[in-house]
Amino acid sequence: MAELADWDVAVVGAGPAGLTAALAAAAAGARTVVIERAEHPRYKTCGGGLIGTSLAAAARHMQVPARDRIHTITASLNGRREFTRRDDAPLLAMVSREEFDDELRKAAADAGVTLRQRAMVRGISEDGGLACARLADGTSVRARVLVGADGSSGVSSRYAGVRFQQVDLGLELEIPVPAPVAAQWRERVLLDWGPMPGSYGWVFPKGDLLTVGVIAARGQGDGTRRYLREFTGRLGLAGFPPARDSGHLTHCRADSSPLRRGRVLVAGDAAGLLEPWTREGISFALRSGTMAGMAAADAAAAPDPVRLDRALDAYPAAVGQALVPEMDAGRRLLTAFSRHPGAFHTGLASPKGWHAFARFCRSELPFAALVERKPVGMVLSLMSRF
Numbered sequence: 001m002a003e004l005a006d007w008d009v010a011v012v013g014a015g016p017a018g019l020t021a022a023l024a025a026a027a028a029g030a031r032t033v034v035i036e037r038a039e040h041p042r043y044k045t046c047g048g049g050l051i052g053t054s055l056a057a058a059a060r061h062m063q064v065p066a067r068d069r070i071h072t073i074t075a076s077l078n079g080r081r082e083f084t085r086r087d088d089a090p091l092l093a094m095v096s097r098e099e100f101d102d103e104l105r106k107a108a109a110d111a112g113v114t115l116r117q118r119a120m121v122r123g124i125s126e127d128g129g130l131a132c133a134r135l136a137d138g139t140s141v142r143a144r145v146l147v148g149a150d151g152s153s154g155v156s157s158r159y160a161g162v163r164f165q166q167v168d169l170g171l172e173l174e175i176p177v178p179a180p181v182a183a184q185w186r187e188r189v190l191l192d193w194g195p196m197p198g199s200y201g202w203v204f205p206k207g208d209l210l211t212v213g214v215i216a217a218r219g220q221g222d223g224t225r226r227y228l229r230e231f232t233g234r235l236g237l238a239g240f241p242p243a244r245d246s247g248h249l250t251h252c253r254a255d256s257s258p259l260r261r262g263r264v265l266v267a268g269d270a271a272g273l274l275e276p277w278t279r280e281g282i283s284f285a286l287r288s289g290t291m292a293g294m295a296a297a298d299a300a301a302a303p304d305p306v307r308l309d310r311a312l313d314a315y316p317a318a319v320g321q322a323l324v325p326e327m328d329a330g331r332r333l334l335t336a337f338s339r340h341p342g343a344f345h346t347g348l349a350s351p352k353g354w355h356a357f358a359r360f361c362r363s364e365l366p367f368a369a370l371v372e373r374k375p376v377g378m379v380l381s382l383m384s385r386f
């Protein structure tokens with residue numbers, strides 16, 4: 001006989017993936033708990049740039065605490081060949097992750113989700129028809145289904161056997177700046193294509209704070225740090241002491257990497273769901289979290305093992321349909337960009353290139369649809385070959 005579950009659905013991690021999973025599960029009537037090792041509001045190394053998809057997904061649950069709305073993008077090629085484009089409609093929204101995640105936490109609490117903060121999950125197991133999260137304090141939480149959303153280096157990834165094909169190191173500074181400097185950056189971001197293949201840097205404005213970061217393939221720590229130093233120096237920002245200076249790895253899943261093991265689903269960074277070129281992950285976390293939460297609630301309510309299995313299998317199928325094509329397209333863009341950043345920069349500066357990029361930012365044109373266009377596909381294939 002099956003043991004008694006404490007919960008229908010238990011979620012590990014209260015980031016965007018975990019909280020949207022909990023919101024979806026609770027909306028479907030599941031008794032849902034989220035276990036989070038930190039306490040909100042908590043810092044997370046992240047640019048906090050929201051593309052249109054992220055904004056729309058988050059706005060379903062809360063008033064998005066945007067610190068800025070971006071109308072202007074400046075792009076440069078390792079500090080050279082700078083150009084600026086402006087659009088009347090906002091392109092991106094900028095959030096501080098402390099504020100964004102905390103608002104999502106409040107929405108989950110309002111929806112009836114129980115949140116256990118300062119509770120670290122040490123291990124996951126399955127027994128007696130239940131999933132079990134073992135906590136650092138020696139207690140455990142048992143649920144009919146568990147959603148692992150504890151980021152890319154977490155216990156859920158390891159339990160599910162997630163495999164990563166691309167690992168990058170992101171470094172970021174949060175720099176408080178005086179009002180005249182903040183005014184120069186209002187409504188504008190800078191994207192700089194960096195000196196290492198596939199690398200780039202950014203300045204994201206958040207009112208009186210600038211998030212300045214760079215990202216590059218793992219294994220080039222010294223070069224990545226040098227790039228951040230030079231980037232910050234050339235922008236005249238090196239004289240302002242950063243309030244935070246941190247780094248974090250991003251992981252993109254391998255093609256056949258699992259999204260489910262038994263009664264455990266993995267979502268967001270824990271599943272390696274991230275767009276490989278921009279390393280944009282918030283929209284993937286919000287969408288995969290919602291899909292996982294819906295599947296988990298369905299499975300928890302299933303009257304027999306066959307229907308439970310079918311409900312859980314709906315999750316990898318939904319990710320395969322909606323998110324995998326976008327990752328594939330991002331990978332193609334990254335390959336071409338890594339080999340020919342200069343040609344990429346020229347293309348982006350062209351009216352068509354800029355129009356396509358602006359539409360990507362607003363999520364009117366997903367990368368998957370862009371690379372399906374014959375001329376774009378042909379150019380990318382050529383660029384990737386030579």
Ligand SMILES: Cc1cc2nc3c(=O)[nH]c(=O)nc-3n(C[C@H](O)[C@H](O)[C@H](O)COP(=O)(O)OP(=O)(O)OC[C@H]3O[C@@H](n4cnc5c(N)ncnc54)[C@H](O)[C@@H]3O)c2cc1C
Nearest residue numbers: 013015016017037047048049121150151170268269281282
């Ligand atoms: C430098 C950098 C810049 C980025 N900039 C952007 C950007 O501008 N826009 C964008 O869309 N994406 C960006 N990303 C990616 C984005 O940050 C992630 O994709 C996103 O945070 C994934 O959300 P998540 O909910 O899956 O994981 P997370 O946000 O990492 O949340 C995981 C949660 O799980 C908790 N946790 C971890 N382990 C345990 C445990 N054992 N027990 C309990 N709780 C646990 C953590 O405390 C955390 O709260 C950036 C990433 C980096 C590294």
